Amino acid sequence: xxxxxAVSTGAAEIGxxxxxxxxxxxxxLLILLPATLALGSYTPVKWLFAAKDLFPRDVxxxxxxxxxxxxxxxxxxxxxxxTGSVKxxxxxxxxxxxxxxxxxxxxxxxxxxxxxxxxxxAAGRSWLPTSLPILRYSDDWSDCNSATFSGAAAGATLKIRxxxxxxxxxIPTIEPTLGLGSERPxxxxxxxxxx
Amino acid sequence: xxxxxxxxxxxxxxxxxICYGMQTSKPHYADxxxxxxxxxxxxxxxxxRLFQLRVDKVEFxxxxxxxxxxxxxxxxxxxxxxxxxxxxxxxxxxxxISEATWQGPTGLGYRETERLAMVSGLxxxxxxxxxPARGRFVFEVPPSEISGATLxxxxxxxxxxxxxxxxxxxxxxxxxxxxxxxxADIYDMDEPIQ
Numbered sequence: 525x526x527x528x529x530a531v532s533t534g535a536a537e538i539g540x541x542x543x544x545x546x547x548x549x550x551x552x553l554l555i556l557l558p559a560t561l562a563l564g565s566y567t568p569v570k571w572l573f574a575a576k577d578l579f580p581r582d583v584x585x586x587x588x589x590x591x592x593x594x595x596x597x598x599x600x601x602x603x604x605x606x607t608g609s610v611k612x613x614x615x616x617x618x619x620x621x622x623x624x625x626x627x628x629x630x631x632x633x634x635x636x637x638x639x640x641x642x643x644x645x646a647a648g649r650s651w652l653p654t655s656l657p658i659l660r661y662s663d664d665w666s667d668c669n670s671a672t673f674s675g676a677a678a679g680a681t682l683k684i685r686x687x688x689x690x691x692x693x694x695i696p697t698i699e700p701t702l703g704l705g706s707e708r709p710x711x712x713x714x715x716x717x718x719x
Numbered sequence: 720x721x722x723x724x725x726x727x728x729x730x731x732x733x734x735x736x737i738c739y740g741m742q743t744s745k746p747h748y749a750d751x752x753x754x755x756x757x758x759x760x761x762x763x764x765x766x767x768r769l770f771q772l773r774v775d776k777v778e779f780x781x782x783x784x785x786x787x788x789x790x791x792x793x794x795x796x797x798x799x800x801x802x803x804x805x806x807x808x809x810x811x812x813x814x815x816i817s818e819a820t821w822q823g824p825t826g827l828g829y830r831e832t833e834r835l836a837m838v839s840g841l842x843x844x845x846x847x848x849x850x851p852a853r854g855r856f857v858f859e860v861p862p863s864e865i866s867g868a869t870l871x872x873x874x875x876x877x878x879x880x881x882x883x884x885x886x887x888x889x890x891x892x893x894x895x896x897x898x899x900x901x902x903a904d905i906y907d908m909d910e911p912i913q
Binding site: 650 | 811813845847848849
């Protein structure tokens with residue numbers, strides 16, 4: 525065997541193993557590219573889920589549900605004819621939504637941040653609590669965000685009331701929803717009693 | 720061998736040319752994520768993603784009269800005050816509309832004035848679905864930037880991948896020189912919005 529033949533055999537072997545690795549690398553791309561995409565989008569998707577009320581959990585009328593470490597019960601949905609000095613548009617109706625909440629885990633500042641109570645109707649519209657001062661100050665009631673910072677102890681019962689202004693045509697189908705920072709993307713939807 | 724090299728060089732040159740072409744012809748990232756325009760004229764219901772807006776009238780004045788903290792105050796300007804009365808409604812959920820810009824024919828943008836602190840009926844407007852509300856945007860503009868102006872309205876000042884209402888102010892009554900026919904001496908901001 526001549527020296528030249530030995531060299532050329534060695535080159536052929538190197539070429540083969542190189543080709544093998546090249547092929548392996550290409551196959552690896554099939555896994556690595558999707559994996560990169562998944563890793564890169566993990567944090568934004570996590571933020572999106574933590575920021576939005578996406579998936580409803582239905583609550584039967586009159587029942588109590590544990591949410592954000594405490595027991596929530598929808599007490600009432602009321603309206604009033606007396607809005608004091610505030611003049612509402614002709615087709616607008618004030619609606620008060622009352623909850624009673626028995627505190628379980630008292631770390632409300634961690635569990636309840638970003639508390640969001642809305643009214644949603646069957647057409648997919650939703651209303652946030654109004655900024656109009658139709659809700660008179662009271663020691664008995666607080667809104668959700670001030671309740672978060674109330675320092676309530678475990679076992680205490682809080683009364684939470686939010687005031688809304690909605691158009692008349694929404695009244696037949698509006699249902700309260702409740703979202704809390706620690707429970708997102710899930711939120712509660714309080715079903716209304718069937719008449 | 721030389722042909723092989725030349726072919727390689729040609730491929731490299733072609734790749735460089737393609738990359739350069741793509742770089743110069745493709746929209747910039749800021750344009751891709753910039754405002755999505757929804758256009759209309761005065762009196763049209765212009766539907767953005769979260770709100771609907773109609774420009775009812777535009778008035779001009781030399782002086783604004785306001786009462787702030789119980790004190791009457793007048794505000795003069797080197798240009799003109801432009802008061803845009805709009806009707807606003809939320810599409811599907813309660814929303815806040817806080818940003819409006821008067822864009823003149825030369826492309827200069829005039830943001831709503833910040834000289835009025837405690838006057839009602841000014842942005843930010845919180846609007847609810849099914850409950851249209853009226854409001855005013857107040858601008859300070861040079862008379863030369865009135866003819867051919869566009870009103871830009873969005874929920875926020877900085878946003879990405881969201882719509883912006885762009886209303887061509889085509890219903891203004893102007894003199895041949897492009898300045899408004901009617902300019903009030905004093906506009907009283909305490910009058911209810913009509």
